[in-house]
Amino acid sequence: MALTGPGTKMAESVQASLPESRVLVPEKYGTNGDDTFAKGQFTSAFSAAFRTFDCLVCIMATGIVVRKVGPLMQDKTVDPAVIVMDEQANHVISLLSGHVGHANALTRQIAELLDSEAVITTATDTEHVQAIDTLAQRYNGWYPEFKYNTKLFNSRLVEGSPLMLYVDPDFRGIVKQFNGLEVVDEIDQQHPEIPLIVISDKDNIEKRQNSLQIVPQVNVLGVGSRKDVTYKMMQDAFTEFCTQQHLVWRSICKVVSIQKKAHENAIHYLADCLGVPTEFYSAEQLQSTASHYDQSPFVKKTVGVGNVANSAAEFGAGNRTINERFSADQVTMAVSKLTLKKDD
Template structure:
């Protein structure tokens, strides 16, 4: 997914640095500077509008790079800062480009990562003060970002687990083997290979899209959004049928519904309210494919002559899940309530 970057500077020297950054940054960057110094390729900030422009950019971009004193940035943005889960990354540089400071939204917003990347490009000194980073341990909210995931009571659990990790206290972790490829490192955690062996008296993080784990105090389950749900159905299937079939499938597969990132089907079912209801209920994307787009994937699964005659391809659920995810399904064919379901796991996670 393309991200939006903006650089704001207040001096001519800073503008030259901004142009240097824009020339080497891997994604498009828009530069803003006061009208009296703005170059032809720079967006000019009219006299008296600096605060308004910067605050508006804060609400519009994914990363705001400020080449100026950090005090100016803090005072300007203070009224619009809301929450670490939604605020964009804010980086601050001196106009000589000697230091790159991760000022705001270090983990979830990506400021720490972009600070490191920008400092490398400029041969500058990265300044990252997040405790888990200075102690060189993984952070729970950074894991969540890498896995495009979810866990309950975000602020409380983030503060609790990250505080323990930064202090060098033991935190046990179990991650499903098939999810390990999505995570770059787990420094600071005590990784347990078998979840049955997790200690009952130690703070614990479980990374899984399943619901097989007993509820225990001091345990946080991080659920990655890694699964694509393929659906085939009869014409005019009801919402009640969809609800019941979904419940049966999740119970059969011990599936955490929060792990679904996308629902996929054939375009001939695009008018079915039940499919739109499921996507809206579980806050996931809904994608439809033509029979031609599904044909090659359908060859990997049992096909129905009736379904092929009706919609043009002999398997809808599994073929849709495979096309959407880029990988073959991980569950057998499931049929209930005049619906068929299949699950596939994303090859790469969206972040």
């Protein structure tokens, strides 16, 4: 967003480097492809953009942005990133939602593109320590009482207080920098007074005081079932499956199955309970993965592939499943992990 002619030129320059972005400027400065707002409509245009976009890059005075953002802010978990920069791109300032909204990372990216100075005032960034909420994002992680625990653990990091980190072997090698954290290979009970962060999707992690488990939400749950299984049968099967696999239910990121099961209410019920989306694939799509697992001739004759749960989980995640076959209450289930991007 910009308000002046020079600001509009800078906005278009930024947009050229960030293809997924759009330019919003006054009508008199707009060119083909720019979104515009009429004279006197800046406030309403800003409000609409704040509610619509993931990030606002405001090429204007910081004071203007502060006055516009103030009445719109709700919570750090839902507010968009807001970045301010001057018309000459001398400084790029991370103003709002530095970690959760990725404003800090985007500020650095834009500053690098424009050879500008990035201005970031978040304490964990200025102290060069690994913020807990940023760390969780790298693993697509969830943890309880987000705001309370974020403040608690990040404060310890900023103060330089001891803080240990244990990463489940399944997730090692993804993040390489853990500034401010003492990484341990095993959960050490000898120092219970030192808070511990655990990154794992397992429910059998050894418990201790002052610990926080970050649960990577990376598990794709493949589901197959007989016709018209009940909600209870689906729920009981899922509970048994998680117990058998030692999975935290929060680690499920989506529920998948074959297209012929898209009408099964129990599958949608399970996804709704977990708060995750569903995806359904055709038998033709699943042919490429079904051959990796034992198949039932009866199931293959009925729906077109002989192993719905495993083949759907692998197709949905792009990786082989962690279990061969699970069946209970006329329901089959399997899990495959998404591949997380590793640090360069």
